[in-house]
Amino acid sequence: MRWRVARGLRANSGLLFVLPGLLIYLGFIAWPIIATFYNSFFIWDGFSPDREFIGLDHYVRLFTKDRAFRLSIRNNIYWAVITVVVLSIFGFLFAYLLNQRIRLRNAYRAALFLPVTASLVVIGFTWEFIYQPEVGLLSHTLRRYGFDHLVRVWLADPDVTIFAIIVVSLWASLGFWVVVFLAALQAVPPDLYDCAAVDGATGFRQMWHIAVPLTMGTTRALWILGLIRAINAFALVFLLSRGGPYHASEVIAYQIYEQAFRTNHTGYASALSVVLLLISAVVTIFQLLLLRGRRIQL
Amino acid sequence: MRLSLPKMLNAPLLERGAKKFRKNAVLLHGVLLSVSLIMVFPWLIAISTGLKAPGESSINRSLIPWEIALSNFSDAWRIANVPLLAFNSFIVTAASVVMILFLASLAAYGFARLTFVLKESLYLLFLAGLMLQAAAIMVPLYQVNVAFGFLDTYFALIGPYIALGLPFAILILRGFFEGLPAELEDAALIDGASRFTIYWRIMLPLTRPALATVAIFTGLGTWNDFLLPMLMTNRPHLRTMPLGLILFELEGGIGFVQHEYRFALIIMMTLPVIIVFLLLQRQFMSGLTAGAIKG
């Protein structure tokens, strides 16, 4: 008996390696997520001892009555589609151009990449300054060159604000996509281009038939990452518009902040969190399927 | 011909004449230059505003300051208490990164080389964390910190940063460990070394490239984050750099929140990271590239 226990212990000694990390992970992630599910069934302000069980009412309200939630979903979809499409196309294109042996390559790459190293707070304040109504640089420049009709109140126009914020997000992450694509492109053997050239493929056709398919793994990984980031978008909305005007630029994560921390509807915020987590989970399952059987190389 | 040149020029250019080549290059540089300009322009605005005299930016809209007001930097430095902000950011980032590296490499070694019950299920549990960002779970993270009594301490930041950083780190490091030849360990095992000794003395030193990658990826994210410090800390002496920037105007009095001061602070905050980036460009790139989880 003792012998068997000892053998069981030795056979499972690997657990000891995993355990410390696992405990922190369970404590800070797994347990709270379960608590979020639980809290979403209550009306609760987040701190008082009394809470009222209401079953699925929060979810019913979310999907039937909550206008802000519908706008959030819409904006998160805009965010996901625009960032993923634009960054895939332009990120790839610039990476392809930078993959040529050209002068100033490193300078271009650094210029594209700098926003990635900055805090979103820095980026948010800088763009808020640019977007100021009337006197801001963007409006000022447009007026100066005669494009008065294009001037908008960038951060308080219901039709424009969310796109103005997405543009900042594009600016902030383009460099990251370019660099990742570049790494993938550099792994494509140059001989392949040469062979294609011999076969008469040039320029665009070469890119389309060789570079694009050969970097598809990276592209898919970037899509997943872009989606996750879009679903969880928070910082720029917080810094630039606080979801306004009237929810027009609201995103789910910002709604969670509003509900939980500004109006103390922790139960409702928990329901929002659950929805956000479920959407992320669907995306992640795709990612795990993608990763399955592949070894991660550096 | 093809043997000597292919690495110098890309293939399509080879096929064409020199004239076409020059035209293409001009076009290429034109595109890249204009894009780079767009990307750099906001930084130029930040620098130019940070150098203008306080109050000047609302009258002088050009990029060139009328006078260079270097005193903005010393004023902003003093008002925002930059040494304190930097100290806090450093403590939080260093502690988080070091703990992530240690715990993740330990776990990754277990996953890569040892067998135990539920191994793959636990691994999957960690991987599921890849989808998590602090914004999605800010409410439960906050509740956990309340429950542990961590609010308003460094632990309220470090704990969540570690937990959120582990999945990516374990993913990268497990892959790396599995790529190392098993023979390395065999000799040590025969000599009777314990598994931990093998991990610590033999394997860990070999994983430096992967550790650096993880350190850069998680370190940059931690250094730049403002959500958790904003939610979890209140006391001024716990303020990190990004939070200090958000709360900056509160320290400067009300009425004229000086854009020039704020941008001076922005420059002071961003410059060190950019310098580090330029020095370690290659490590940065590989760190962030791994962040996209190459398939």
Place this chain on the structure above:
Amino acid sequence: MTDNYRKFVSRREFLRLSAIATAGATFAACAPPAAQPEQAAADAASAAEADTTITLWSWGTAMARYRDVEGNDIFVETLKADTGLDLELGMVDHPDMAAKLKAALPAGTGPDLLNTDFDIVGPFWGFVEPLNAWGEAEWGSSWKEDLFSGAALSEMEIVANIVDLPGESLYLPGNMQLLGWVYYWIPTFEERGIDPSTFNTWEDFEAVLQAFVDDDIAPIGGYSHPATFVDWFKSLVEITAPGQMAEVQVGNGKFTDSGIVTAFDLFAKVHNEYMQEGAIGAQDGNAVREPFWNGSGDRPIINIFTGTPYFGFLHHESEVIRDAMNNHVGTFLLPGAKGLAATDAGVAMVAASERKENAWEYMKWRTLGPGAEQIASTGQPMGAKAIEVPPQDTDFDKNLGEPLLEAMVSGDNVFRRVLCTDVYQQLGVVLPGVTVGQITAEEAAQEVQDAFDQSCQQWVKS
């Protein structure tokens, strides 16, 4: 490649770094709360003596008043000299104040003292110390009536009723404010021959505003801040349905009543027609505040009311603002309105505080003692009866001082606002929506009513 990394971090360095960082984090986390790195040693030395520390949280404008004539912040020094207390001030960004309170009070990591913003502190009154026992011990049973003015008292009573502690006191009233009183730039009005004392109705005022608009000048400089929006809305309700807000609070009416709905439309009209383009989204107020205070702009009016936050800014750190306050700006009540007098900030003691004696010392100093006198000397009226704003011997006395201080005590200017936090937050969301045309005034009113019903209905006492 690997060689590169070897330089980057060796195992020994890794170990050393872990040790340093972990030790640093532990040390820093366990260090006394007030300790800043360079002060840690000094603090350790003084720790042996009695604890004289006191922590206070405030948003910006409630603290920017404690300055000498040159605008230097002398608050902490004066407090130390008068009472021996060491103040550790935590500044909180106003829009995130609720989040900060929530993050701290339930967990017991809050400060000893709070500057209370009545729009926000609603859910947290349960965390502050009832003060009747303290007051009676100090001044006897009729202490409140003896010490504080009527406008201040009425609000104290309402707050006590809301938290179901009728007759209790949850804070001591500090600065008072007036809403609906507009700042204007006197020279511009004089140039155009406009005399605010001739405004009798809201329409008179609009005619003047329209005259500026006809000359291509948006007369009111506006910027976006939830508190400013709500202040405007509250003031406009005093034109369209005077007193109705206070009635709604106790259940004698709803936000959807026609008078209040009209105020939503009026709010939109003021912002769309009389403020500059994009005022509703101008998050950065400098662009309009700066030209207003230094007299360089065309706009003679700014969208902040005298009560908050510039009432007591005679000693503002900016010389330009001091000059404007003393010499160039005047005020008038929005014609047709009844003014709103209320407490701008009270001081409350956090029940979980371990330094209540210190906290009480501070509160006395700040609301009734030398601290309050010092604040009053900068032009700020206080809730304490005994403390008056001394004459400044500048144009301030005639332009701002007399009309405002008179209004503080006149019958029309009483407390009439809703204290429900969710109403405040919801107003901050729907008002821009009405202004840019996303929702109608009726829809906005309904949403505000819903917020009230959902969160604060228990306040409606039969």
